Amino acid sequence: MKIKRIGVVAIALAAAGALTLSGCTSGDTGATDESGSSTAIITTNGNEPQNPLIPTNTNEVGGGKILDSIFAGLIFYDADGAPVNDMAESIETEDAQHYTIKIKADQTFSNGEPVTANSFVDAWNYGAALDNAQLSSYFFESIEGFSYDVNVPELPGLVVVDDLTFEVTLSQPESDFPLRLGYSAFFPLPESAWEDIEAFGENPIGNGPYMLDGEGAWKHNEKIDLVVNPDYQGPRQPANGGLDIIFYATQDASYADLQGGNVDVVDQIPPSALGTYEDEFGDRSVNQAAAIFQSFTIPARLPHFSGEEGELRRAAISKAINREEISDVIFEGAASAAHDFTSPVIDGYSEEIPGADVLEFDADAAKDLWAEADAISPWTGTFQIGYNADGGHQAWVDAVANQLKNNLGIEASGNPFPTFAEFRTSVTDRAIQTAFRTGWQADYPSLFNFLGPIYGTDAGSNDGDYSNPEFDTLLTEGLAETELDAANAKFQQAQEILFKDLPAIPLWYRTVNGAWSEQVENVQYGWNSVPLYYQITKSE
Incomplete structure (x- = not known):
């Protein structure tokens, strides 16, 4: 990419x-x-x-x-x-x-x-x-x-x-x-x-x-x-x-x-055609990097996902996902594993933020973290990820669910909604009672735009109702900087907090795949x- x-x-x-x-x-x-x-x-x-x-x-x-x-x-x-x-x-x-x-x-x-x-x-x-x-x-x-x-x-x-x-x-x-x-x-x-x-x-x-x-x-x-x-x-x-x-x-x-x-003109290619559409459409196709980040959110209101137990389970889930494998098999070069909460096309992006190792696949470490959480409160139920069935998400959701089954020894599955509008209404009304897919197509080209609107306290796209005063303070301090490098340094510090709290599980950066x-x-x-x-x- x-x-x-x-x-x-x-x-x-x-x-x-x-x-x-x-x-x-x-x-x-x-x-x-x-x-x-x-x-x-x-x-x-x-x-x-x-x-x-x-x-x-x-x-x-x-x-x-x-x-x-x-x-x-x-x-x-x-x-x-x-x-x-x-x-x-x-x-x-x-x-x-x-x-x-x-x-x-x-x-x-x-x-x-x-x-x-x-x-x-x-x-x-x-x-x-x-x-x-x-x-x-x-x-x-x-x-x-x-x-x-x-x-x-x-x-x-x-x-x-x-x-x-x-x-x-x-x-x-x-x-x-x-x-x-x-x-x-x-x-x-x-x-x-x-x-x-x-x-x-x-x-x-x-x-x-x-x-x-x-x-x-x-x-x-x-x-x-x-x-x-x-x-x-x-x-x-x-x-x-x-x-x-x-x-x-x-x-x-x-x-x-x-x-x-x-x-x-289309700006989305189904997973079934990602490996062939460029050959079929030739110079009438595009596969280029874009400011798109994908994740899934686990609200703290869900059982087992608040406090210390929730912190351990979020880290376990993150480490149980082999992002590179899913990117290669499902997306066929149309995605790359996430290393942060923003996008590599934006100035200030870094793969060296402390805490980012929680995104590295390690099945043994994931099992250990899950066991630590079980010691606090034994796991019950099925882990599900909500998604809209009209958006081409089933393949990767099923792949993530299978990895969680195999690497954590739990029941996991997708939770499909027929349409995007129905799915988003369930999320914004706080009616959904599972984890759910989230993503961000940038509103304007800035690191802050990937952080503040999604994870800032009371932010309009903060669908998981995450709140951390230290995180909010770093965002405010970053916005007040008049030098871009100084501002981005604050936003990177804010991401260190996100890596610890994991209000969302970063998955991958998507390219724009289209044809005409x-x-x-x-x-x-x-x-x-x-x-x-x-x-x-x-x-x-």
Whole structure:
């Protein structure tokens, strides 16, 4: 697996210096070459979103893929993960704590409403307010006035200066704040959203390169139809006529449609085809490193997994898994064994973090650790791993379960849910009573993004409800650093705590494996594994 590191914007602040993101362009990305039609619809694979499409309540890839196409944030990330201004004219600071953000003039939502400073501030306030129970509220934690204890309908750290300018005050200096602003939690919302936010989520009105193709465009559990938004003026100008995202029941089904010429681009290859798809599709295939980390989470609320007993059992389970074997046999080169909780394509990644040896396969050590836990409280029951059956996970879950059976002498199995939406709802509602598969496709290219949103106390994607004050403190200290190396050193120290507590069991890093039909050209997969749909051209 070729590794290409993605450099976070290096921010070194002098005493009177200023950080500015302004005037960024990405060239003419909307040109259609001779082989393509600007009206042709691109078809691709996806998942039924877990929730209605409200940006601050969407923290999974099915909904995220749609939101990134129909909304435009202050910035977006190019193929390599570098930030490019979208709605932002400039993002400036002199101290990494007080930011002034100016929006480009004459930007509109697809219903004609103007994109203003209030479009962002109102949406962020909604996402941050405790009473609104938004899954991505954690992303506003840094803004002055945010609280997990008291509902704050309007953050004092957000101030509208004029129609196109607002100011953000953070609780402490955090120099990577501008880099986060391309994530969907920070997208704007039109005034019409507040008339009925639940109805809006079913038929969202965005300001991005695409928009929903009228009423009924979202056919639940089937597909969503997007067309070009003619009012979008940003740098992601579509070179096609729209995007149909099909919610396939299995990866095998989407791959069969690709082989039959019934879908244009897929970004997932089923395990059964990983060894053959590159030969079949040749230069119309991709196998490249991406910012994707996979694991499974064992909530401390489960019997036998709290306190000292839980610590011993988590370490035993981790050491009982032969990650290299599963990576080679199941994924056939499309994954590599994890050495940490982040991704090797991100600056700051290290395989030398103390405690990482808990990820090394050692069946004898695993048995000893399990026996120590049994001495505290004898094991009862079956160890299960929950997963969505429509995501191509059964093979590796079964392989892990078999290794746990053989190496620990316990009953272990998978716990399948029919669809991704059903699985995620069970996880977020805390209804699931087994371990469950987890993973992370980065929101922005930073070590912190693999740690804070997943393991920080009360974080929106902290599905195992992990909490360690020492870990939280190291994250806060890392964010406050103005030198990237110093920040990453803190994040690596935080991982030492994770290796001891193991709130999730790291498994492997995934590549993005995809292919496309003969009808399309200019296909490029981004740093986070998602194709840059707006660049794709298609012959009629």
